[in-house]
Amino acid sequence: MANVDSAVSSSPGERDLEQLAQDLLNLTRTMVQELRRDKSAAVNVSLDCTLDRDLGFDSLALTEMIQRVEQHFKVHLPQQIIHTLETPRDFLREIVRAGSALVASAPESHIQRLSLGEADPAPDQVRTLQEVLAWHLRVHPERPHIYLYNDDDQLETITYADLHRGAQQVAAGLLRNNLEPGQAVALMLPTGRDYFDSFFGILLARGIPVPIYPPARPSQLESHLRRHANILNNAQVTMLLTVSEAKIVGQLLKAQVPELKGVYTLDDIRQEDPSAYSAAITGEQARELDIAFLQYTSGSTGSPKGVILSHANLLANIRAMGKVMQVDATDVFVSWLPLYHDMGLIASWLASLYFAIPLVSMSPLLFLTRPQRWLWAIHTHRGTLSASPNFGYELCLRTLEKQNPFEGLDLSSWRAAFNGAEPVSPSTITRFTEAFACYGFRPEAMAPVYGLAESSVGLALPPLGRAPLIDRVQRQPLMNNGQAQPAHAEDSEALQFVAAGQPLPNHQVRIVDEAGRELPERTEGRLEFCGPSATSGYYRNAEATAKLFSDKWLDSGDRAYMAEGDIFITGRSKDIIIRAGRNLYPHELEEKIGNIDGIRKGCVAVFASKDKHSETETLVVLAETREDDETVRAQLRESITELCIELMETPPDDIVLAPPYAVPKTSSGKIRRAASRENYEKGEIIKPQRAVWLQLLRVSFAGIMPLLRGKLRQSADLIYAVYCWLLLVIIAPPVWLILALLPSPRLARRLVSLASRMLLKLSGTAVELSGLDKLSKGMWGSSNTEQRNCILVANHASYLDGLVLLAYLPLEYSFVGKVELRRNFFARIFLSRLETKFVERFDLQKGVADARDLAKDAVSGRSLLFFPEGTFTRIPGLREFHMGAFVAACDAGAAVIPVTLRGTRSKLRETSGFPRRGGVGLIVGDVIMPEGKDWNAALRLSDRARAEIQKRCGEPDLAT
Template identity: 50%
Template sequence: MAEAPPKPEPPAATELLALIRSVADELKLPPQRLRALCLDTSFDRELGLDSLSRMELFARIEKHFGVRLPERLLAEAETPRDLLRAILACASGKARAQVKELVVPFAEAAAQPAPETAQTLIEVLAWHVKQHPDRTHILLLQDDLPAEPISYGELAAQAKRFARGLQDLGVEPGDTVALMLPTGKEYFFAFFGLLLAGAIPVPIYPPARLSQLEDHLLRHSKILNNCQAKLLVTVPEAKPVARLLKAQVPSLTQVITPEKLTRASGDPDPIPRSSQDIALLQYTSGSTGMPKGVILTHFNLLSNIRAMGKAVQADSRDVFVSWLPLYHDMGLIGAWLGSLYYGARLAVMSPLAFLAQPLRWLLAIQRHRATLTAAPNFAYELCLKRLAEEELKGLDLSSLRAMFNGAEPVSPATLERFAARFAPYGLKPEALMPVYGLAENSVGLTFPPLGRPPRVDRIDREVFCRTGKAIPAHALTCALRFVSCGRPLPGHEVRIVDEQGRELPERVEGRLEFRGPSSTQGYYRNPQATAALFDGDWLISGDRAYLADGEVYLTGREKDIVIHAGRNLYPQEIEEAVGRIAGIRAGCVAAFGSPDPQTGTERLIVVAETRETDPKAREKLIQAIQQQVFSLTGSAPDEVRLAPPGTVLKTSSGKIRRSACKEFYERGLLGRPLPLWRQALHLLAAAVRPQLRRRLRQIQALSFAAWAWSMAGAIGALGWLGVLVLPTLERRWRFASWAARFLARVTGISLRAEGLDHLPAAERPCIYVSNHASYLDGAAVLALIPRRFGFVAKREFTSQFIAGTFLKRIGCEFVERSSEHSVQDAKRLMQAAKRGRSLWFFPEGTFTRRPGLLPFRLGAFMTAAEAGLPVVPVTIRGTRQILRADSWFPRPGAISLIVSPPIFPQAVARELENPSSFQIAVRLRELARQAILSRLGEPDLAEEPSPLLRT
């Protein structure tokens, strides 16, 4: 009996395959891979399409066929046939209309307080449950269904059930439990259930597709072994893999589902928790090698949340819309736990919902009148590329106060184009906030000032590449552009250091280090990586940057991590895995990232050496590499380049020189047959040039420091002797002023003064007040202010022979800091001022290495108020960059003094009702500090906790 002919495929099949070919052509997939393209071709194994490539394909399918594909299909579709079924299942091939109407917005007349005394996340939740248990905390957004609310009371009640279930399974305080769940209510309940049970949550990302579940779990066995996970809470589909996984992870007792945990009844046993207990482990490395689990305590997390909240003025009236994955620190801590702390509403959707339909993100911002949202740079590019003007009709983004851009390098072009594209839809340019953070500091480290548009620095490309100095470029050509990620969060510090760990001045590139209350104590059960993380009490970020006006400009990474679609990929892992493929030369594989200006992310490039020349065999090797990399990282390489032996560049010790390979790739020289002498020259130049530049910078820095100190010693000795022997105060003052100017001249430090016309007449006394940034401040004032006055200095100097003698001979006034003598000293200074003596105060009282203006003490202003003398604010800039606190290594630089108009106590008194001297002094202090701060270009540290008070 003859077989029935196969049923013909519908016309849509041909159109679908044509769309797939068009996407594959743009991805530059090898033509051989598409010859056998059919409805049963595997997207993963045969085409190697990652999530972003699938997303582009979905967008074209929806546009071509006029359908709306369900978001789950982005993760579940294995072949074109799966997509075809979904296309045909859509009602008559017509698109479902986007629901754009506004829901009733969340609004409060006044902000509610936050749990400022809470020491743990558990106490934060308990505080909210006590204050408003029925208040909606989370809105789960799923497709176009009505949002599912979760109140604080429900979160706490369900978390208790989870905690009871965990304790029934033998989970004890301090046990680690891995959490591998997609975005959903079970994730929130399970996370807090773990905390209530005293366990340590270990978030790990779920597989992109359930068909990859087995490989995905086995890839994570090293993480589970490193944290010694006792349980894995995950989806039901993982149960069949449990036995295999437990064989590889001895500590793992069970693989359980949320549903099983909710069967428990009764309250959990109370577990006392403190601020120093571990709140979670955030793993940052890949699946091979030694995983790095960042230890984050409750104190770390709450410190970071409070600092970020202060920077953006967060409160209970905020609404945060997020699609960020909850296993990622920006989604978990920044979006969810930050919203939890402040009592803000979190409207959250799955990452797949955004990838499938980027418009959902923007519509959710409109519907819920979001004030805060966040995404990596690629997401903004995705919106620019994917969204047509007709889709945006009626869109309103005017409610946004902050739209954070972080987790991967921020593109200035992306910021500019996004601001221009969405300005007609109410987006304020100042809402776009490029930020910087890392898991080792919980999540956030630097934020730009609220209410300011993004700042882009245009610097001279040639000078920067040659010297590392970020000199502003005046011409539009040959300029590099870097985005400011702002200043350190309150209570946190950053610094830029050279290869020897010495702090660099502003506008010089180096290694970025940080410290603060949010900083981790190290990596879990990984002492070697922990030791490499610290430089004294500073933490090494692994990023390169420079500072300008106290703001951080990231320039690159010290290590070869590739950030691909917001995820960290580690080249050495990829190289080792690809090197194990038969036909590939082991140890001759290079993996690196190359910027893609169209997507705003990095393309993953894999270069592998092979002796294979047969085209079919080479095609199989490429497919094997694609599959191997996808299996390892969950992301296929954007390009695989097979190259002849000798192509992958190495050091003399055999290490892969990824940066040199990247340079050759981007210049089109990689694998190109070149004469041997040209190859040798290229290799020599690529190897020697950066080393020579580094050595030259080191020599220049050491030479300047040696010269500066030798001149300071010689001219200082001359100045000290002159001041000692000259008979009159006037002559001594002039000689000291000349010595200060001469020292600046011979060391190449430029001096500049502005606003000298604001100085009172020479015969009129006044009170000078200035910021204090360095030991050089006094010398700078001597050199630039053409007036004689008396410095007010601490009495400790009188016991120092050299400094004390010098200061006495130039008429310095000394004061005691202790309360026992300070009142008497204050009276003595007032009497001197009333007699017509001008005095110079540094009202901060001290200086630190950190840029910023500290609070002012009141003494100078009480003196001015009592004596009726004008206060002259003077801003000193540049001295901290030349010689910082805690360092005796000077750097070249420039010093400027800016004299502001005098402030008269009589004018202040007229503004006040029944003014007293104290009230006048307080107002004088306020006005003088504002004048200095406005010209300083550094942050205001008055309201920040002192770094010395960090726990």
């Protein structure tokens, strides 16, 4: 759909210009689709996308695009424009200049104003949530945005115009009550029309929304007030919007929060005629770096902290999640999640707003009392996307077991069932998938995810259409040394962890030890992350912000390991229990205890408590039960003890059987283990007195052993790294000197190969080789004495890649490297003696010429080795391939041989300078012959080579 300035669109020439621009965008989309691995993914192309960064054009692709434009529009473009083309708009400008007959009248001002893009989702150019709503209001104001189920099951439809009108009325009321820009306004409202209007009303009035949750039970009113008073004081909230039933709570809060000037209902605040304030409620002055809202962490550990989320953070997160899940306007999101929680607010509502997909919203209370309504809403509205914490799927399973109110249910439209916000149970996802398969639910729809408020909401999503991965690891190595070693199928004691997906595009994740050094794959440590969705810190809390950051990295507070690009969460850092030097994971034991008859499922907390007498940690199990009979309670304790011994090889030091609601939970239903421990140590939970001196004696050194073991591991790692660098210092200088003096490149290559093998061997690096026999002289069916040319292409993961290739590839070949390497004296001498070919990356015209020269070298019989990714980063994954190697292979008719490297990134990551112990692998694939000499033949060759490498490299595909 075209959006053109009204003063311009009236011109006949401009209408021609629109059609010309649309044809150009269609041509560009086709080109981008050919370059991308995932041919089914939607291609979002606008006139202002950058050709290299946004669309992935390298110099050869740009050359091909110029040829297609000339052929399609029948124009001749000057050769020098290859230096100036940065966007499709630049192409449009050159087409108009080269072919005046194409457009009746197209001055530069018309070209500059022209805006063509997709009709439904907000364009990439919007910078704030206010701009997102304004864009929809201009394009399709009467399009349904929200279908809201009220408590009486009546369905209310809210359009974009309705939302804007209601938000303006709230904004006018806030301004009338003297809200100033940048002041915080708390929202203590249930899911409903008032919440939607209030949130955007605060934004339009240039305030900062602060979502908080209403009191759940009268018995918890005191703790609720204490917690919310801390939040409101920290945020310096000036107004509180709530329902009439909660005004008394608001007044009590007002007495504890000096900045809080008023407590209002929407009837108090809403202005039916906002015209008097219309100039102040446009939201047009909002900037992308302004605070969009404050998300107070749910408090599963420690005191609540206000996560600062800017408009830029939110939109980056929403766009990244939408890209992975290929969201478009045909989707329908069904949600019961509370809007005061980030998963309900951002992932459900604001993402639906951005992508212009209908949101079917219902109250969390409606779901909790009748879980089947969630699934029936997906059936009725043909929902494609929905989300829930793990317990939501468990509630549906219990409902199915009790009464099965699902006859006629059809879940076949559900393509992504997100499961996150709390630990994902392997048992739950397996049982839910199996139980609802007969209702059309597909295994690949279940999508375990990982996120946190500090990353807006999402940090990792699984690849679209992949069934959940459940990793079974050996219990003892993980508990003792943090090694997530795969377990055999018959291992009944194996721990199970669900893959939470791979980092979002443009986001990074790493696993580090206590010293902050990055750990290799399948080693457990602290999960750190960075990316455009990451918060700038905690609101008015410099101390907590300082603890959050380590340079550019943010500490998630979670422990995890990575395997083949996937993240596996093992628990919260502060919740891990250390006994006798072993790490114990409470969530597994909590789930098993919750399955005991008589124990309330989901109401069990397992934590470590410091014993006052021995100063060691004791293992405590707090479990809710309604049983009063002492015989039954004794049996429950015995069952819990047996489970502890079975899973952890140690009995609990204390078992507390408490009445219902004794286990503290967060607003999203997660167990608050830290709060449970605090209540226990204060004696606020009635517990039986037990002698625990035997258990205390056994774990008296529990705090010393893990510290000692960790220090020993760190020392060993440091010694190994220093040893490797010493090897390099000893071996490299004499090799470089001899290399510079050797008269023959063949002798130079042999010397470097021997030195590389020596370095790998002395460093204890085991090298697994496979397929080297495919590089024999007779591999093309020629005589043993004939050597034909080929193009080798390898994935690029580390500084070690060249070392491994030089050490073990038997074929004589020349590296193809970036021209910047010639600027370093030592690198230039070394690489030149190995007959390296240098190519230009940034001068597009020179880069095309270099590619043609390489093709001539290949024709002359010289074998070449390319890293088609062009560079490498610390992020695991196979990047987009540049086309130079494959165009050269097609031009020369040369065979392409894919070479896969494994383990080098984990052994020495970019910028780390800290080599780690571990082996590497080198796998030579089958010969691939080109099937033509044109661009499409080069694309097919690239796709086949990439598929071979992707299959063996053990890392995710970052190009999809």
